[in-house]
Amino acid sequence: MPHVSSRRLRRTLATLALTAASVAATVPALAQQQVLNLYSARHYQTDERLYADFTKATGIRINRVDADDAGILARLKAEGSASPADVILLVDAARLWRAEQDGLFQPVRSAVLEQRIPAQFRGADTGQGSQWFGFSTRARVLVYDPTRVKPTDIDSYEKLAAPAMKGLICSRSGSHPYNLSLFASVIEHLGADQAEAWLKGVVANLARDPKGGDTDQIRAVAAGECGVAITNTYYYARLMRSTNPADKAVVDRTRVMFPNQSSWGTHVNISGGAVARHAKNRDAAVKFLEYLASDSAQRYLADGNNEYPTVPGVQTENPALAAFGRFKAETVPIAKVGANTAQVQMMLDRVGFK
Structure with missing residues (x-):
């Protein structure tokens, strides 16, 4: 056995100790580099x-893929079990329901989510947990020109089809998910025959062919191109909070109506999330959903993008939401809204709602 000096032995042991310490320090660092793959339709x-x-x-880095709801669902189907997606965020209740029906999500049993997210904003519990959770809501309201339209003319969605609204309505495409969900809820309230007659009346009252997004409809009202527009609350709230003089002028020229306050309530849609069926990082995915239900994340959804929190009791500092005040929201089950959307699309084709 070769002779090793005590000094050399001490140097070797010291080197080994430093190496062990370096490896120990690297392990948590690697853990902090865990990646969560997020497919998101939230373009905010x-x-x-x-x-x-x-x-x-958490130390978990998010790798995000952006697309619209339909694009995300198509991609998940195409990727199948090879999909890298861990979490899915969608901005429409009907699409959440559709993805659940298509088997693109997996159930989650979480005491945090079940305690904080009300049952009306969760997918059905099949015994293994819910497959999706809603984290914010937005109301589908009417923005109008008070010099051309009286509040009593539009205090319900039904009145949009009245002869008095001829040539006054602006809307984005009838096939847009926000409108599909609204129209699907109208079927639940009026029945299919009356809902189709209503849609026909709305089309007859359009001031122009549908084009653009919700903000474009609001601006068209302010510009006098139409008298009333269908829009989500957060689009109008953005204009209310803007420092741009042009946006302030739009708000000054318009008003907001929350329809059906004396009947079934204003239609609300949700933005929600789910764990992908083939998630490779399930624990991190659940942790992210639980984070979205935290007070801080809920406040940020409200203050950052002007949405309503789904967790009860969360206090926000959003002046626009405060200005809207409290309102009665409809309580149509998400499953029924989702199930009606295919029927709505056929109605839209028949009545010519582009």
Whole structure:
């Protein structure tokens, strides 16, 4: 056995100790580099803060793929079991329901989510947990020109089909998910025959062919192109909070109506999330959904993108939401809204709602 000096032995042992310490320090560092693959239909720059805060709190980095609801669902089907997606975020109740029916999600049993997210904003519990959870809501309201339209003319969705509304309505495409969900809920309230007659009346009252997004409809009202527009609350809230003089002028020229306050309530849609069926990082995915139900994330959804929190009791500092005030929201089950959308699309084709 070769002779090793005591000095050399001490140096070797010291080197081994440093190496062991380095490896020990690297293990948590590698854990912090865990990646969560997120497919998101939320195209809101304000959400960047949400993702950054989650990474800061957990060390889990988010790799995001953006597309619209339909694009995400098509991609999940095409990728199958090879999909890298861990979490799916969609911005329409009917699409959440559709994805659940198509087997694109997996059930989640979480005490945190079940305690904080009301049952009306969760997928049905099949015994293994819910397959999706709603984290924010937005109301489908009417923005109108008070010099051309009286509040009593539009205090219900039904009145949009009245002869008095001839040539006054602006809307984005009837086939857009936000409108599909609204129209699907109308079927639940009026029945299929009356709902189709109503849609025919709305089409007859359009001021122009549907084009653009919700903000475009609001601006068209302010510009005098139409008298009333169908829009989600958060689009109008953005204009209310804007410092742009042109946006302030739009708000000054228009008003907001929450329809059906004396009957079934204003239609609300949700933005929600789910764990992908073939998620490779399930634990991190559940942790992210639970984070979205936290007070801080709920407040940011409200203050950052002008949405209503789904967790009861969360206090926000959003002046636009405060200005809207409290309102009666409809309580149509999400499953029924989703199930009606295919029927709505056929109605739209028949009545010519582009």
